[in-house]
Amino acid sequence: MPEHRRILLDGAVTDVTREGEELVAGDGRRVKADDAVHLPPVTPSKIIAVHLNHRSRVEEFQVRLAATPTYFHKPTSSLNAHNGAVVRPEGCRYLNYEGEVAIVIGRTCRNVSPRQAADHIAGYTIANDFGLHDFRDTDAGSMLRVKGSDTLCPLGPGLVTGWDFRGKRLTTRVNGAVVQDGGTDEMAWDMHYLVADIARTITLHPGDVLLSGTPAGSRPVQPGDLVEVSVEGLGTLANRVVAGPAAIRADVGAQPTASEEVLSTALGGDWEFRGIRAPRRD
Template identity: 75%
Template sequence: MTEYRRILLGGAVVETVREGEELVARDGRRVKIADAHHLSPVQPGKIIAVHLNHVSRVHEFQIKLSPTPTYFQKPTTSLNAHNGEIVRPKGCKWLNYEGEVAIVIGKRARNISQAEAGEYIAGYTIANDFGLHDFRDTDAGSMLRVKGSDTLCPLGPGFVTRWDFRNKYLRTYVNGELKQDGNTAEMTWDMHYLVADIARNITLEPGDVLLSGTPANSRPVQPGDLVEVEVEGLGRLSNRIVEGPAPIRSELGAQPTESEEVLSTALGGDWEFRGIRAPKKPGQ
C-alpha cells in the first residue's frame, strides 16, 4: 500500500508520500506529519453518499432496509481535511458525526459490472459524514443542508492505494471515548457494488468520492469536542467542532427545527417519545 497526502508546504499545495512519520514531497522536501498542514487528500468533482448500508445501523433504527441502496450528494464546498474545524452554526444543536470509508475513483467509470468495479477504484480514504439534523425537516431525502453545509465533509488524512476493504474495523471516538465500533464486513453492499450501481447511469470521473455508510451510534457533538475516525489500514481522521460566529439568517428560508424526526435521527437508539420508541427514517 502507498499513502499520499496533500498538504500546504511553503505556501503551495504539495502532494506527498508518507514514509513513517514523515511526508516526502516530490522535490525531496520532508515534513513531520505532526507539523503538516493537511488538505483534503483528493479533489473530487462530486461526492456521492449512500443513505444506509451498515447492518448495525439498520438494527438500531428498527427499520427494513430497502432492496437496493439509495443515495444523496454532498457539494464539494463541504470538503474539509484532517485537523480541520467543523463549524456548527450558532443556534443549531443537532450536529452528528458519522465515521465512514470513502471510495476514490481512479478512472472514468460508466456502465461497468460489479466484477469490473475494482479496476476503477484508485484507493480509499476516511470520511466523517457530518449531519446538521436541525435542517432535517426542510430538505427531505435530498439532505442538501443536513449533509452539505460548509465544512461537513472532512476527508483524510491520506489517500491509500491497494487497500483491501474486506473485514476492516471502523471506529469513531469523541474526546478519546469510543462511540462507533463497526466493521466493513457488516456492509450490505460492498465497495464494488456501490461503484457499479452508481456508474450504471452516472459517469464517475477520476477523483470522485463515494461514501460507503456509517455503523450504529451516530450521536450529536458539541463545540470543543474532538471527533476522530479510525479505519484499519487507513489511519485516523481528526476534527474539532467549533461554533460558528453567527446564526443562520432568519429573514428568509427554512429555519432549524427540533421535531420528532430531528430528535429521533440525531439521538438514534437513545431517543424515546412518550415511552414508545418512534420509527426512525435515517438519511445516512
C-alpha cells in the same frame, strides 16, 4: 500500502507520500505528518453518499433495509480535511458525526459490473459524514443542508492504494471515548457494488468520492469536541468541532428545528419517534 496526501508546504499545495511519521514531497522536502497543514487528499467533481448500509445502523433505527441502496449528494463546497475545524452554526444543536470509508475513483467509470468496478478505484480514504440534523425535517430526501453545509465532509488524512476493504474495523472516538465500533463486513453492499450501481447512470471521474455508510452510534457533538475516525489500514481522521460566529439567517428559508424527526435521527431513536429525549442545551 502506499499513502498519498495533499498538504500546504511553504504556502503551496503539494502532493506528498507518507514515509513513517514524515511526509515527503517530490523534491525531497520532508515535514512531520503531525505538523503538516492537511488538505483533502483528492479534488472530486462530485461526492455521493449511501443512506443506510451498515446493518447495525439499520437495527438501531428499527427499520427494514431496502432491497437496493439509495443515495444523496454532498456538494464539493462541504469538503474539509484532517485536523480541519467542523463548524456548527449558532442556533443549531444537532450536529452528528458519522465515521465512514470513502471510495476514490481512479479511472472514468460508466456502466461497469461490480467485478469491473475494482479496476476503476484509485484507493480509499476516511470520511466523517457530518450531518446538521436541525434541518432534517425541512430537507427530507435531498439532505442538502443536513449533509452539504460548509465543512461537513472531512476526508483524509491520505489516499491509500492497494487496500483491501474486506474485514476492516472502523472506530469513532469523541474526546477519546469510543462511540462507534463497526466494520466493513456488516455492510449490506460492498464498495464494488456501490461503484457499479452509481455508474449505471452517472459517469464517475477520477477523484470522485463515494461514501459507503456508517455503523450505529452516530450522536450530536458540541463545540470543543475532538472527533477521531480510525479505519484499519487507513489511519485516523481527526477534526474538532467549533461554534460558528453567526446564526442562521432568520429572514429567509426554513429555520433549525427540534422536531420528532430531527430528534429521532440525531439521537438514534427509532423512526417511529418513541422514547426520545433531547440532549442538554448549550
